[in-house]
Amino acid sequence: MSLFLIFSCLILCAGKSMGACPIEMGPSKVVVSYGGSFSANCSSLTHDTIGMGWESQHGGVELTLGVTTLPFKIDKVNDFIISPSCYIYRQDDSQCIEKLPVTVYQLPTRVYLHEPSSLTMLEGQQYGLKCEIFDVAPAKNLSVLWYKGNKKINTASSSESSLKPVKVLSEMSFTASREDDSAQIWCEAQLNLWSAEQKLPSNKSNSYKLTVLSAPAFTMPENETVTLQALKNLTLNCTATGNPSPKYRWQLPHASQEMDEDLTQSILSPSFVLPGHYACTASNSQGSSTKYFNVIKDPGNQATLAAIIGVFAALGAVLFIIGVLLVKSDGTFSCNKGSYQPASSRPV
Numbered sequence: 001m002s003l004f005l006i007f008s009c010l011i012l013c014a015g016k017s018m019g020a021c022p023i024e025m026g027p028s029k030v031v032v033s034y035g036g037s038f039s040a041n042c043s044s045l046t047h048d049t050i051g052m053g054w055e056s057q058h059g060g061v062e063l064t065l066g067v068t069t070l071p072f073k074i075d076k077v078n079d080f081i082i083s084p085s086c087y088i089y090r091q092d093d094s095q096c097i098e099k100l101p102v103t104v105y106q107l108p109t110r111v112y113l114h115e116p117s118s119l120t121m122l123e124g125q126q127y128g129l130k131c132e133i134f135d136v137a138p139a140k141n142l143s144v145l146w147y148k149g150n151k152k153i154n155t156a157s158s159s160e161s162s163l164k165p166v167k168v169l170s171e172m173s174f175t176a177s178r179e180d181d182s183a184q185i186w187c188e189a190q191l192n193l194w195s196a197e198q199k200l201p202s203n204k205s206n207s208y209k210l211t212v213l214s215a216p217a218f219t220m221p222e223n224e225t226v227t228l229q230a231l232k233n234l235t236l237n238c239t240a241t242g243n244p245s246p247k248y249r250w251q252l253p254h255a256s257q258e259m260d261e262d263l264t265q266s267i268l269s270p271s272f273v274l275p276g277h278y279a280c281t282a283s284n285s286q287g288s289s290t291k292y293f294n295v296i297k298d299p300g301n302q303a304t305l306a307a308i309i310g311v312f313a314a315l316g317a318v319l320f321i322i323g324v325l326l327v328k329s330d331g332t333f334s335c336n337k338g339s340y341q342p343a344s345s346r347p348v
C-alpha cells in the first residue's frame with residue numbers, strides 16, 4: 001500500500017516538474033570552476049506568461065513582467081553548492097519553478113604519490129601504493145589513473161559523494177615483475193565532467209623509479225640438443241635476464257677443452273668442438289639456473305658422408321678397372337715389346 005503511494009507520488013511529482021513548467025534553460029546545465037563565472041538564459045515556452053524571475057542564494061533576479069527570456073549571471077562562484085531556479089507566473093495565476101543544474105569543480109591542489117615501502121622490490125612480491133589527491137571537487141567525478149612507464153595500469157574512481165573539496169586516497173596493490181625494473185611509477189588525477197569546453201587538464205603526481213630484483217631466466221629456456229655440422233661453428237646461447245646482471249659459468253664435456261675457452265661468456269663458441277653434454281649456469285644474488293646443451297654428431301651428415309665415400313669408392317673401382325685394362329693392354333704391349341727385344345736379342 002505504502003509502496004503504491006510512493007509510486008503514484010513519483011509518477012505525479014515527475015509529471016508535475018517535467019510537464020507543468022514550460023521552461024527551457026540555455027545552457028541546460030552548467031559546469032563552472034570555483035571562482036569562475038557563468039550565465040544562463042531561462043526562456044518561457046508559453047504565450048500566457050505574465051512574468052519570470054530567478055531564485056538563488058547568491059543573488060537572484062526579481063520578478064520581471066512582460067518578458068519571455070530572462071538571463072542570470074554569477075560573476076564569481078564562491079560556493080560549491082549552488083542551485084539557481086527559474087520561475088514563471090502565468091495568466092491563470094499558477095506559477096512553476098525549475099532548477100538549473102550547476103556543477104562547481106575544483107582541480108586538485110596537489111597529487112602526491114607516497115614512497116613505496118621499498119623502492120627495491122623483489123619479483124613476484126606484492127607492494128601497496130598510495131596516491132593522495134588534495135582538495136578536489138566533486139570527488140565522485142574523479143578518476144585516479146595509475147601509470148607504469150607510459151602504460152596505464154589501473155583506473156580507480158572515488159565513492160566520496162561530497163560536493164565540497166575533499167582529500168581522496170587511492171590505494172593500489174602492485175605485483176613486481178622483472179619487466180618493471182627501472183620503470184617510473186606515478187598517479188594522475190582526472191576530473192571527468194560534462195563540459196562544452198575541452199577535457200580538463202589532469203594533475204600528475206611525483207614519480208618513483210622502481211628497481212626489481214629477479215633471478216636469472218634464460219631467454220631461450222628449453223634445454224637444447226644441438227647437432228654438430230661439418231664446417232660450421234658451434235654457438236651455444238645461454239643468455240639470461242635478471243637483476244643484478246647474471247654471471248655465467250660453462251662446463252664442457254672434456255676438461256681439456258676448458259683450457260682454451262672463456263667460460264664466463266653468455267654465448268659460447270668453442271674453438272675445438274666435441275660432442276657431449278655442455279652446461280651453463282647463470283647466477284646472481286637472487287638465484288641461479290642451469291641450462292643443458294646436448295651436442296651430437298649429425299647422423300644425416302654421416303649418411304651423406306657415407307654416400308659420398310660410396311660414390312668415390314665406386315668411382316675408384318671403375319677407375320681401377322679401367323686402369324687395370326689400360327695397364328693390361330699397355331703391359332701386354334710392353335711385355336710384347338720386352339719379350340720381343342730379348343727374343344730378338346736372344347737369337348743374336
Ligand SMILES: *[C@@H]1O[C@H](CO)[C@@H](O)[C@H](O)[C@H]1NC(C)=O
Binds near residue numbers: 026027040
Ligand atoms: C542569452 O540570450 C542572449 C540574447 O539572446 C544571448 O546573447 C546570450 O548569449 C545568451 N546566453 C547564454 C548563456 O546562452
Ligand SMILES: *[C@@H]1O[C@H](CO)[C@@H](O)[C@H](O)[C@H]1NC(C)=O
Binds near residue numbers: 031192194
Ligand atoms: C559526474 O559523474 C557522474 C557519474 O558518476 C555523471 O553522471 C555526471 O554527469 C558527472 N557530472 C558532470 C558535471 O559531468
Ligand SMILES: *[C@@H]1O[C@H](CO)[C@@H](O)[C@H](O)[C@H]1NC(C)=O
Binds near residue numbers: 221222223291292
Ligand atoms: C633440462 O635438463 C635438466 C637435466 O636433465 C632438467 O633437470 C631440467 O628440468 C631441464 N629443463 C628444461 C627446461 O627442460
